[in-house]
Amino acid sequence: MQSSRTVSANRVEIFLTEQGQGPLVLLCYGWPELSYSWRHQLPAIAEAGFRVVAPDMRGFGRTSAPADINAYSIFELVGDMVALVAALGEKQAVIIGHDWGAPVAWHAALFRPDIFRAVAGLSVPPPFRGRGRPLDTLRDSGITNFYWQYFQTPGVAEQEFERDVGFTMRAVFGRGFSNPAASLFVEKGKGFLGDPSIPRQLPEWITEQELSHFIEAFEKSxxxxxxxxxxxxxxxxxxxxxxxxxxxxxxSLFIAGSNDSVITGLIGAKRIMELERVLPNLKQRLIIDGAGHWIQQERPAEVNAALIDFLKANAGQA
Structure with a gap:
């Protein structure tokens, strides 16, 4: 049976959904999502013989959202997952992340190999630490309108996204980062979401009822x-x-959609070809043809099959 509760870990209150018995598997989602993003994976992974836990990540949903910007560093985010394993009464886990959750998973495996015995990342490749700070590198390359840059000033993106949360979630999920890389750039005066007067159709992989979970949560948080x-x-x-x-x-395992501009555009294409530089024990590089960015929601059958095969082969390794 699936159940939900809140646990204290790393000085925050973490809301989580869990199901199943067996080796622990943590599922970390990205932006702007919730633990509900793993609704298709929880029952499948549990049925395959694992204890699977999907937390609301720091700053999202029903988990604590500290006011200090510095409270959201990669050290704090990984610290949450380390502390969560202990709070769940376990010593080891397999960690799986999508979008921003992928860097959390990759760094968790990098920082604490004693705890995280295997790792899978969806949509975002593992960390290739460049020679300079990422935002400086963008600016030095003459780029000033990448979405990372638009998100930097507190209050600007918040105002745009909170004006109409329903429109925001439709726009973000609908675009899917599946268009050309231009979808990751912000046109001056149009914001990240584009023209709000243009209706946004829901993609086939999410229903109005499912979308309402995201809308309700972000209207509150x-x-x-x-x-x-x-x-x-x-x-x-x-x-x-x-x-x-x-x-x-x-x-390790990497999964992404062939139409995801995170792996085809400015940042990701080269990294996909060089995964083994960071992941010498890479078991599979699965690029799902025709799929976009929200891969575990969009193509759950293929994602679940790959994750379960990976878990069965590697979850028992210390």
Whole structure:
């Protein structure tokens, strides 16, 4: 049976949904989502013989949202997952992340290989720490309208997204980052979402009832917590200096959609070809043809099959 509760970990209150018995599996989602994003994975992974836990991440949903921007660094986000494993009474887990949850999963495996015995990332490749701070690198390349940059000033994106949360969620899920890479750039005066007078159709993979879970949650919480993750991008680069060139040696899996501009555009295309530089124990690179960014919601059967095969083969490895 699936159940939900709140646990204290790393000085925050973490709301989670859990199901099943067996080796622990943590599911970390990205922006702007909720633990509900894993609704198709929880029962399937539990039925396959695992204890699967999907938390609302720091700053989202029913989990604490500290006011301090610095409280959303990669150290705090990974710290939440480390503390959550202990709060659940376990010593080890497999960690799986999508979108922003993927960097959390990759860094959790990098920082604490004693706890995270295997790792899977969806849509966002593992960390390739460049020579300079990411936002500086963008600016030095002449780029001033990438969405990371638009998200930096507190209050700007919040105002746009909170004006009509229903429209926001339709626009973000509907675009799916599946258009050309221009979808990751913000046209001056139009904001991230584009013209609000243009109706947005829901994609086939989400129903009105499912969308209502996201709308209700973000109407209550607002968007600041999740946006603060982006406001630590340069700080995360600074904090992770000791791991320059480090590899993740645990068994790993990467899944993405072929139409996801995160892997085809400015940042990701080169990284997909070089996964083994960071993941020498990569078990599978699965690119799902025709799929977009919200991969575990959009193509649950294929994602579940790959995750379960990976878990059955690797969850028992210390």
């Amino acid at each position: 607002g968007f600041r917590g999740g946006l603060n993750w982006y406001r630590n991008i340069d700080r995360n680069w600074e904090l992770t200096a000791p791991w320059q060139g480090a590899q993740i040696h645990q068994p």
